[in-house]
Amino acid sequence: MxxxxxxxxxxxxxxxxxxxxxxxxxxxxxxxxxxxxxxxxxxxxxxxxxxxxxxxxxxxxxxxxxxxxxxxxxxxxxxxxxxxxxxxxxxxxxxxxxxxxxxxxxxxxxxxxxxxxxxxxxxxxxxxxxxxxxxxxxxxxxxxxxxxxxxxxxxxxxxxxxxxxxxxxxxxxxxxxxxxxxxxxxxxxxxxxxxxxxxxxxxxxxxxxxxxxxxxxxxxxxxxxxxxxxxxxxxxxxxxxxxxxxxxxxxxxxxxxxxxxxxxxxxxxxxxxxxxxxxxxxxxxxxxxxxxxxxxxxxxxxxxxxxxxxVPCLENAVISMATIENQEAVKEAMEHYQSEMNGLVHFPIGVEELSELHGKCEAEAITVFMKRSFKDDDQQHQNVLQDKVQQRYKELCKKNETVSEEACNKLLEALTAEMETKVSNGFYSTPGGYKLYTEDQEKVVREYQGRPDKGVKVRKDLPCEIKAYLSNMRRMCDVGNKMCEAY
Ligand SMILES: Nc1nc2c(ncn2[C@@H]2O[C@H](COP(=O)(O)OP(=O)(O)OP(=O)(O)O)[C@@H](O)[C@H]2O)c(=O)[nH]1
Ligand SMILES: [Mg+2]
The missing domain is CATH 3.40.50.300 (P-loop containing nucleotide triphosphate hydrolases)
Structure with missing residues (x-):
């Protein structure tokens, strides 16, 4: 009230x-x-x-x-x-x-x-x-x-x-x-x-x-x-x-x-x-x-x-008040969008889900704006609001990517930890090692794919990623050579 x-x-x-x-x-x-x-x-x-x-x-x-x-x-x-x-x-x-x-x-x-x-x-x-x-x-x-x-x-x-x-x-x-x-x-x-x-x-x-x-x-x-x-x-x-x-x-x-x-x-x-x-x-x-x-x-x-x-002018007073009120209406609507999105969005989140929440909060923000704004005949202030909402949405998408990237990296790190140890121990550097490596890799891929909350950065070519990830640790090269020989 x-x-x-x-x-x-x-x-x-x-x-x-x-x-x-x-x-x-x-x-x-x-x-x-x-x-x-x-x-x-x-x-x-x-x-x-x-x-x-x-x-x-x-x-x-x-x-x-x-x-x-x-x-x-x-x-x-x-x-x-x-x-x-x-x-x-x-x-x-x-x-x-x-x-x-x-x-x-x-x-x-x-x-x-x-x-x-x-x-x-x-x-x-x-x-x-x-x-x-x-x-x-x-x-x-x-x-x-x-x-x-x-x-x-x-x-x-x-x-x-x-x-x-x-x-x-x-x-x-x-x-x-x-x-x-x-x-x-x-x-x-x-x-x-x-x-x-x-x-x-x-x-x-x-x-x-x-x-x-x-x-x-x-x-x-x-x-x-x-x-x-x-x-x-x-x-x-x-x-x-x-x-x-x-x-x-x-x-x-x-x-x-x-x-x-x-x-x-x-x-x-x-x-x-x-x-x-x-x-x-x-x-x-x-x-x-x-x-x-x-x-x-x-x-x-x-x-x-x-x-x-x-000389005070009724019309000018309306115009200047409309400007002040419309600016405040944009501020209020923007605050509504931000606080609603902050409450609803838990990163990382799927692209579609994020877009849906954005759509809902944007519509609400426009309602908040409409309630307070007046004489925004050419929708100048409403456009400012929509630009600001878009800008904020872009920032949220970017943040989602970053958080998602971090979450995926963490997950991959956790799931490949065992493989990493095996690599270090030379587990795969034995005859038949490549087969074992492939089996472990498939298991990692399955587990990775089964985990929720990965957000937008779901890797498409996971086996390659895993390989790259392990090789990043500068151990894979040697092992890879050895594995090939063994195979
Ligand atoms: N005779 C008479 N006196 C009144 C009436 N109402 C208030 N007063 C008295 O008149 C005096 C002035 O009252 P205010 O209400 O201060 O008058 P004002 O019009 O606001 O005065 P300014 O602020 O100087 O313009 C006070 O002593 C009041 O008690 C009334 O209806 N009749
Ligand atoms: Mg008086």
């Missing part, structure tokens, strides 16, 4: 260091590389100091984890990651991403905020946008990062005018973007519109309604709304009342569940249920499911692209 990981606490996935820019954390990459399960990635973004880290801890089912701050200064820096077993699906790993708050007045770096937002979009399968109080114009205009997304993310690498090129940019984005959840905290309004009750989702759609008109005001009002509507067709809204009232809010982490507002607890439960039931496995452009180790390459690829000054 694919391996899962349960981290005791979150670690930083992407550091955001003012002097160095974005940096992928090696510890996080190492943890991810051990996760072979598909990942469901839930990221939270939003203004700083709005209870994002607190909500993510609740989602993790823990009181503490992502660090909270109780002062007015922004707390979370960069993007933090917590990998946990999926609470509903044992075959998946839940990856929670807590991000640095946007709009921090101290940081004052818009560009930075944009990249944090873009990375959250690129890496997640469910994106939670968190805001305080209401879905005000302010909260919506702060979501202007959404309208920047088309400048920050490219779908295709090189344009070559195929079908997708014909589609609108938004249509392309939509296919690969996460599901969108808007969480409104400390929400205290009544969910009513024109005197009628509306749902939370109805409230979201109401907030996203467009203004009529073509003037600048209408354009500015409509732009973030239009972008959210276009980029995130799957939208959901959850409102939460304040978890506690008064001064207790700053020590929320320390409070027992029983001290929290009952309505807040119910609203939170509805939110967790939705996230756990509806969040999908992260997929790549092309539909490939992302595993933990693929997620590591994805994070690395995107951050490297941003650092090099280029």
């Amino acid at each position: 694919a391996s899962a990981v349960s981290m005791p606490a979150p670690v930083c996935l992407i550091e955001n260091i003012p002097s160095k820019g974005l940096l992928v954390n090696q510890t996080a990459l190492q943890i991810l590389s051990g996760i072979t399960q598909p990942v469901v990635v839930v990221a939270i973004v939003g203004m700083y100091r709005t209870g994002k880290s607190y909500l993510m801890n609740k989602l993790a089912g823990k009181k503490n984890g992502f660090a909270l701050g109780s002062t007015i200064q922004s707390h979370t820096k960069g993007i933090w990651m917590w990998c946990l077993p999926h609470p509903r699906n044992p075959n998946q790993t839940l990856v929670l991403l807590d991000t640095e708050g946007l709009g921090d007045v101290e940081k004052g770096d818009e560009k930075n905020d944009c990249w944090i937002f873009a990375l959250a979009v690129l890496l997640s399968s469910t994106l939670v946008y968190n805001s305080m109080n209401t879905m005000s114009q302010d909260a919506l205009s702060k979501l202007h990062f959404v309208s920047e997304l088309t400048k920050l993310i490219k779908v295709k690498g090189d344009s070559n005018g195929n079908e997708e090129e014909e589609e609108g940019e938004d249509t392309q984005f939509v296919r690969y973007f996460p599901n969108f959840i808007w969480t409104v905290r400390d929400f205290s309004l009544l969910l009513k519109r024109d005197g009628k009750n509306i749902t939370e989702d109805g409230y979201l759609e109401f907030a996203l309604e467009l203004k009529k008109g073509l003037n600048k005001d209408a354009f500015n009002y409509n732009l973030p709304r239009q972008c959210i509507r276009n980029f995130f067709p799957s939208r959901k809204c959850f409102t939460f009342v304040a978890p506690v009232s008064g001064g207790d809010i700053v020590r929320l982490e320390e409070l027992p569940e029983a001290a929290l507002d009952l309505v807040f607890l119910q609203q939170s439960q509805a939110f967790y249920n939705y996230v756990f039931e509806k969040s999908e496995v992260k997929k790549l452009k092309g539909g490939q499911q992302v595993t933990g180790r693929m997620f590591a390459s994805l994070a690395k690829t995107y951050v490297e692209t941003i650092n090099s000054g280029l």
Whole structure:
């Protein structure tokens, strides 16, 4: 079964260091590389100091984890990651991403905020946008990062005018973007519109309604709304009342569940249920499911692209990830072939038997490769695997010959030992010696032929070999002459 990981606490996935820019954390990459399960990635973004880290801890089912701050200064820096077993699906790993708050007045770096937002979009399968109080114009205009997304993310690498090129940019984005959840905290309004009750989702759609008109005001009002509507067709809204009232809010982490507002607890439960039931496995452009180790390459690829000054591209990320995964698939398949052959082949072995085992292990290795590889359209990597397997098979054949040769020599040595002594003693150098020699030789040949495990180097002309073998000992020449005379 694919391996899962349960981290005791979150670690930083992407550091955001003012002097160095974005940096992928090696510890996080190492943890991810051990996760072979598909990942469901839930990221939270939003203004700083709005209870994002607190909500993510609740989602993790823990009181503490992502660090909270109780002062007015922004707390979370960069993007933090917590990998946990999926609470509903044992075959998946839940990856929670807590991000640095946007709009921090101290940081004052818009560009930075944009990249944090873009990375959250690129890496997640469910994106939670968190805001305080209401879905005000302010909260919506702060979501202007959404309208920047088309400048920050490219779908295709090189344009070559195929079908997708014909589609609108938004249509392309939509296919690969996460599901969108808007969480409104400390929400205290009544969910009513024109005197009628509306749902939370109805409230979201109401907030996203467009203004009529073509003037600048209408354009500015409509732009973030239009972008959210276009980029995130799957939208959901959850409102939460304040978890506690008064001064207790700053020590929320320390409070027992029983001290929290009952309505807040119910609203939170509805939110967790939705996230756990509806969040999908992260997929790549092309539909490939992302595993933990693929997620590591994805994070690395995107951050490297941003650092090099280029725009992260969904298609290029797929290509570079496919290369990494396919190389790993070749390695894994090769290891399978080698370990299986090592376990099954006992040298020396017959040519046919060796070829049969090779065929079986090669087929298995290809299955292992297929399971992990993707987008190996021209079978480039599969061919590499087959070349490597062939190369290894050749080496095994060669080894079989050597071992067989040694085994046959040993056998011959053992079987001719007696003859050798007789040669030395002059046993055959008497009248009738040649007949005796021939009889002994035939016996050796029979015994030799009757022995199993000789491998590939079975001698065809054994009498000659025996003669050669004995003569090699530099005794046969004399004896041979003498035998001839005697005959
Ligand atoms: N009013 C209110 N405060 C909350 C809520 N949830 C958490 N807090 C408190 O708000 C403060 C900030 O919480 P965090 O979870 O650290 O907020 P954050 O959005 O992660 O902050 P940054 O990491 O700086 O962006 C803490 O004192 C929390 O206890 C909430 O729903 N309502
Ligand atoms: Mg935080």
